[in-house]
Amino acid sequence: MSARDRAGSVTVAVVLALVIVNILALSRQIVMDHGEGTLPPRHSGRRMLSLLRHSETPPWKSIDSFIQPVTVKPKPDETSVYWHIPKSGGTNAKSYFGCLGLALVSKTGGLAKYGVAEEDRLEIFKPFENSNARFVNVDVTTTEGLDRAVKLGLIQSSIADVIFFTNPTIIEGLFDTEHKGRVMAMFRNPVDRLISKFYYLSIASWEPNYQPTWDGMDLGVWARDHDTDHNFVLRTLMGKKARHLTEADLTHAKQLLSERFIVGLSNKYEESIRRFEAVMLVDEKIDSDTRYKCNSEFFGSRIEKKNANDHPQVEPGSEIYNIIAENKLNWTWRSTNT
Template identity: 30%
Template sequence: SAIRPTIRSKPLYHFSIKRPRRNVTKRSIATLPYLECVQEETEETTRPYYGGRDIFRSPRLALALSLFVCSAGGYRRFNELWISRKDPSTTASVTTHPDEDVTYSLGGLENLEQRGSFLRTKQHVIWEVPMGNATTTSFEDFSSVKPSLLLNNYLTLSLHFTKDSLRNMIFLWHIPRSGSTTITRIASYCVGLTLSTEIGKSEVIRGINELRIMEDSDGIQFANVDMSYPLGIQQAKALNVGQNDDIDLISSPYLWDSASVFDGAYKGYMIAMFRHPIERAISLYYYMRKSPLYVKQLAGLTSIEQYAKSSLVENNWLTRFLSNTLSGQLTPKHEGIAKEILRVKCLVGLPMSETVEERWSARKKYYFGIGEPKVEGSEARNTLYKQNTFDLRLYEYAQ
């Protein structure tokens, strides 16, 4: 008998009504915006593959977030301007006493917003003398009031941080034994920036009265100025270092004095590398022991315990240089000034302890036989803690 093919009236599979198999991941991609949810059937629950129909949900959410951020920034800026115009008590008082050094305080600035507006606006400084007479000096008078230099000549990070290399340059606040020297070396060797630091002290001795860009045997380009002490900073100001387009980076430990190098048109980007105050103090001691410059000062000090109790040990170095109170007694008001300057003016850098400090110290000890001994729990460490109580809180704030 002849074999005849079987004729079917409809196909074997009808994809429009076929159900997906169980426990099989669906690989098809939905192309229609209003496609019904396709679900995977399991023994316990069902999970949708396609999450929703509203294709305009993400754009609307992004638009809402953008409007919220813009409105918050506008409100903050308006609030700062309103406080600076409405509250006349946002002034800084500088009081002198017959037997004490000058101390700075922010009178009338009880909350953080008012202190922030004080550091971002041009107010007046009341100078109170022991006789009771008071004179008002504008912030524009750079010769008599130092706070104006710091407030006006360094860029405010919270307001704008746009790079303008033709008018502004980097100012690296040099904190001893914290990595600042490493930053300047990277900037000169790797990036090729022209420096204005203490490296020009050898050229200052020659007595050249004009600004020159020098180059040493290693290819480092630097200006013939010395920014490591106040007199050298005054000479740099006279040579218009802050307005010179050939200089890329200025570095100095004297934050307030260096502000005079800049002006209203040419400002500085303030950056700084921080290190734990106790570790920095210990590192400074062992550095001074190996340096021939401090042989006479450390002649009678044979241990770090003796150094911690001597007059050579630093006392809250960070807080004093930030608040411009190099001597005298510190108060919580000086700590508040230091924290506010960090918040508003400074771009903070912190070392990576695992990759930089611990590993590099281990390599130095292994290859060169040098290293700083640990003084955990010792009497010297406890004494250093007492000498750096303000700096410890300031370092935690910077973190």
Template identity: 35%
Template sequence: MFRSNMNDRVERGVNKQDEKHKRMLKLIATTSLAFVALCSFSGIFDNENQRFLLEEGDLPQVTDAHIPLPAALELNMADITEPRNDDDIPLFWHVAKSGGSTVKDMYEFCSQLVMASDVGVRDGHDQDETLAIVEIPELSARYVNVDTIHPDGIARAKRLGLAQSGLADIVITSHVHEISEIFTPSNRGVMFSLFRHPIQRVISLFYYLQTATWEPTYNPELASMTIEQYADSPLVESNLMVRMLSQNEEGKITQDDIAVAKEILRTKVLVGLMDQMDESIRRFDAFFGFNEGKSFADISHCQQEFIGGGSNKHAHPALEHTSDAWNKLAIKNWADMILYEYIVQLFNEQKGVVQARQEHPVTHLSFPDPITHNMADINEPKSEADTPIFWFTSRFGGAVVEEVYAKCGQYTMADDDGVQGKHGQDEEIDIIHVDGLKYINVDTIHPEGILRAKHLGLAQSGLADIVIASRIHEISDIFTPENKGRMFTLIQNPVERAVDMFYFLKEATWSPAHNTEHESMTLEEYAASDLVESNHLVRALSQNMESKITQEDIEVAMEILRRKCIVGLSEHLEESIRRFDIAFGFIFFDPDIEQCRQSSFGQLYEQQQRHPVAEHSDDTLEKLKEKNWADMMLYEYAQHLFDAQRDFLHFMAQNTPLTSFRKLNTPDDHARFLRKVMEFAPPSAPRKLTRADHQRSFWSYQGQVNPE
């Protein structure tokens, strides 16, 4: 997920110049009388338009223009502007008394979809040891035998592999963050939800809970209360939506909490409005294709019966918008009021997202079987049988990575150094020593060498601590579902790489890629010539080595990085190395190793200064950028992944068993490793863009009109 400008992320405080208003705001937390006084005196709440009139200055300022999301939500929940994969699963976030029961019933009974909620664990099915679809005869509907409504049930659904099973057409939940843990980058959730005006929702909830003795949240105190008494009481619900999205369940709500809630909705949720139910359902149907191939007349008639009658609907008295009770409820739900206004804005903006999905359906992305089955997803549980694979691309600092682990860390490597002499003819796989370093006697760089490595059983041998490979599709074929590869890489700004590559090829007479034409060229001439490398990264990942690059090629490249690769950036080399250490349990607390590493980093930094990009004309750099337009898009996406994977890697390191790390041989090693993990605090990452920005860039580069 890329991030757009944050100027509209937050609402602002009341009149900054009026200190009396500030003093009154401080009273809100301690007395309900202050709520009434604030509404009538300061004008913070506009009854006529049902919104807060907030101006800049009084609420806490957002501390960072970047709004980070929890790792599970970031990686496991698809952005709504991303192409959907076949393995993605619609996830309905049910906000109580917002029309959610009607939506669920429509898809259960009208569309006959298989649901995962809490219905499927009736009649003892919560004790089932495997997943299955159960039919509830009295409901004439089908459910997966899991409970995705309650935390304990969600944990069980994760353990049984609900997301991977593909059994549920829709998952229902009230717990957004907990449910995100059951999904994976390969089996993502795609969220949608229906929203209602917060005060109308709270009023409806109050009257419902007065009589709903069967509900776990039923409180007999409510039965004898008036709505006015409820608005004054500590029992009143306060800012449910913001609290659930920001995970601030009890503390004072901050502007950052509101910003996080907005960001989740903006990037991860297709929003619907209860007061525009017909249009909302139409959008859900169009976006997810819930009723494709079914009779439109029959489905529509059934849906209208539910929309007209409602599910779990109850009559209750109306409350005047100008009443004291309404004002008190509004101020106790001030953050949800701000969020709801933003939801209405999103509802208007997302019309184009749904329309684009209908007019420009995206081909579902798929990978060759070896990539899919033999290369581990980044959040799959680690196994000692897995082998780290460094995807090496020329001039991306990969040589430094190899030196850091082979020379400084004394790890056993598999690349092409192990076939020096006559070791390329060895009939058995083994470790050899070259200049004091350890290598496997195979070649994992060239196609014929990769075939030999597969024949000798490199993956099954467990001899290599790290495999170095430049051909990621070919190398994936040597691994198996039992002995998987785990991919990591370093990515550099493609323009900087092109400049570096040019000067390298001018001097590297020993390189097979050397061309004598380079020797007499200037960079300006090279940028305008046919010799310049074009979109190497996208071509290598999409396996489109010669044809015109398509948007699907770019999406495939992005998806491989997102699902299969720990991403490092050359401009953050030291941090990237630390992340690789964390991801694979490489020992990095030895002072001698650290000193050796710093020497290697220094060599790279010195090399980078030899041919600074800034010395060249904007016109030359622009030509290189245009010739590598697809790689530029992938690079921006890599920056996003670099940011998104930060917290995720720390979480994985702290929750991975000792036995899964090959080089952490003792509990003491593991403890020291975890202390280092906790000490390492990566800096903030670059600004991110939206996927829509990428799509606009694609059509712009192609010289076409943006289809949106």
């Protein structure tokens, strides 16, 4: 590989970060008005996920009908949705919002052990002692849970402050013209995210996708032979398999992020959380004492200690860093620079 090609691979993350920085600048522009789209056909959660899982059509065909543009001023009765990209600060964000006492929708709300997951009405409950964390008794990460959330009118009720999800395809099944969502996401340098994923899943025996065979494996061997993450963010956003991604998908994704997503950067974590708080109108919902307490607990000198998994650092520009960048992000790099 030539020095020029190697330099290109190393700067993949920089280019992607610059794209996101531009998105951050655009997302600051919040104004009053936006025209309404047309009401999309309603599907059950099971039907919606089935359609999207077996389709190569991006899950944003009727986006005007269910997602607010970043240029529309937030409203008190809006429901925000947080796209939790693995190893990009989503767990920390969930804990922080829980500390504030916001009403969250996550897997916790669907756990039978809390005794409310089968109720025929929406409820907010507090599952943990000595914690402000509040959850709505639904879980939209499963087809059954999504069906139940739609049936009970989760969005129409405005009971939830923020919904955490890992699959963007659920959004179209939840929202409609009269009840549009506000989408947020935290992005991380993609090479750093992959390295963190490798070390975390090699020891995280509590995770369903725990990979004990990775423990002790050479990072370079893993990157070449075992990682299947290929363009994870892009293929997840577009609802496609990696081999079917095109340059048009990259263009579409960048447009979606710039026009519809409130974007945060993990290396500017506190600033990004402040942005999310602004669109969720947290200052109007949560008293100042609680905000101060949670800020003291989660930010400043403590920000790196929450949900952190210590592992060897890989320096940008090193051989292994370049291998990961080239092997896993070369398609995105070529597309971004054409």
